[in-house]
Amino acid sequence: MGPGPINAHPRVLRAMSADLLGQFDPEMTGYMNQVMALYRPIFGTRNQWTMLVDGTARAGIEAALVSMVAPGDVVLVVNFGRFGLLLTEILTRIGAVIETVDAPWGEVVPLDRVAEAIARCHPKIVATIHGDTSTTMAQPLDGFGELCRQAGALSYVDATATIGGMELAADRWGVDVVTGGLQKCLGGPSGSAPITISDKAAEHIGRRRHVEQGIRRDDIADGQGPRIRSNYFDLAMVMDYWSDKRLNHHTEATSMLYAARECARIALGEGLEARYARHAAAGRAMAAGLRAMGLTVFGDDAYRMTNVTGVFIPKGVDGEAVRKAMREQFEIEIGTAFGPLQGRIWRIGAMGYNAMKHKVLLTLAALEACLRMEGFALPLGDAVPAALEAWCQDEQA
Incomplete structure (x- = not known):
């Protein structure tokens, strides 16, 4: 009865005990398609790119940030707890120019202060936590995505602690990328990170891949250019893996996919x-x-x-x-x-x-x-x- 992980639902544990399938087995790819469909209502979206990143919830966070943000990009972090600080730490490693708008622990950041911060620093990305378990506070997000859109910025929300327990409304909020985890309200084990990506964000990530392909090899070696600086967390490649093309990227974590699928089925079955x-x-x-x-x-x-x-x-x-x-x-x-x-x-x-x-x-x-x-x-x-x-x-x- 702590802030997570919590006890997994028995149905999820049973699902994980099923035998493994090859990642290109038609039954397996059918399950992948089911997972995409099941998580759209949970995220409150119609986004095509709704899928899983293999790894704990932090894998989803890092995949989103490393794929959206290039070195030198200005990123505004809405910070009201430990996990806002985590975003800044990951962004520091990427080489982003980080701006923050902060609230004391136990409070949230009013939307008008977010607007003022956007006007001040003109970010390319605005990132926030939905529910920060370190402070037990939930950041209001109605109007957040629209505020970012009007400023020409992409928006990112970490919903690890709230997905399946508090309403997510990615489309209504106008948020571009939202990530989550299984180990809290969804009642599963840690090890799979659901993610949804808007068409606008997918285009942005795709452009980074295409530009990278035109960079000279020695430039890449020098660390220049906008390339996505991870192979495993490259969402452009992960999207190809989850698309009808089924381009090989990594060996799918089959048991975790079973778990994520069952978590979603339980949530939607309850309503x-x-x-x-x-x-x-x-x-x-x-x-x-x-x-x-x-x-x-x-x-x-x-x-x-x-x-x-x-x-x-x-x-x-x-x-x-x-x-x-x-x-x-x-x-x-x-x-x-x-x-x-x-x-x-x-x-x-x-x-x-x-x-x-x-x-x-x-x-x-x-x-x-x-x-x-x-x-x-x-x-x-x-x-x-x-x-x-x-x-x-x-x-x-």
Whole structure:
């Protein structure tokens, strides 16, 4: 019950146990086509180029950035947590000129400040995180893509922590590239990164490949020109692999494709609106239960992710001792924190297969007991009823 990875859905684990197929077997390429179709509604898009990057969620992030950004390109990063800092680190390695528009941890960046930053630095790419699990905040994205488009910039969103648990609306937002991962709200294992790419972004990536083919070999050796500086993460080549051409690029991670396919089938079978409502209920119940214990929930309520809740560790309580007791006494894992929040908050997740009423209630009851073991005085027995009432809030309405 941390910020991810979480328990995989049993159906996903069963799917992964199926026998392997050759990557050009008609059955395998049929599964690839199914995956493309299944993930379009999950991303909220009609993009043709909706597929998988083999690797953890970070593989999707790096593939997007290394394929979109050339050395010397100005990139604006919307930074409100650890994973905004990750984008800047990857972009530094690419050789981009990085500008940022920042918010304190626990807040988000208002769209008007993003607009001001775009006007100031004239970026070629604008990149942001949707939900940053380090701060438990979700950046509002309505109007984000249009703002970038009007400025002639491409837009990128890392939705690793929200895909399958909070609405993604790539087309409505007008976002060019969105990447995700399986290990959080989709209820799968880490190791496959769903991605969607707009036609505009695909054309941009394709032009980089075509220009590269005209560069002299010695120029390439000197590191000059706009070439995509990765073979494995070259999205132009990955798109050829997923296209009808089926140009060989790498050996497909067959078991992970099975997992990604089953994650999507489960999500769509439940219904996306129902799934988002379930995650919202779980987050609402978790926050209500924590507050009923007398604890302080971290961050701005208006922009809280539905699937991860930050809560301040009470003064005088050993946060790591509580986490250890949760794990050893109840076999429940909750998360620690990073950076300026390290040692100050716990991050408690309820997502994917774990965004269930009974799992939220068990977690709260266990936390209550472990806090008592550490000598923290709290109102006994209030957390679970408060969580139950909050879970059923929409049903009662």
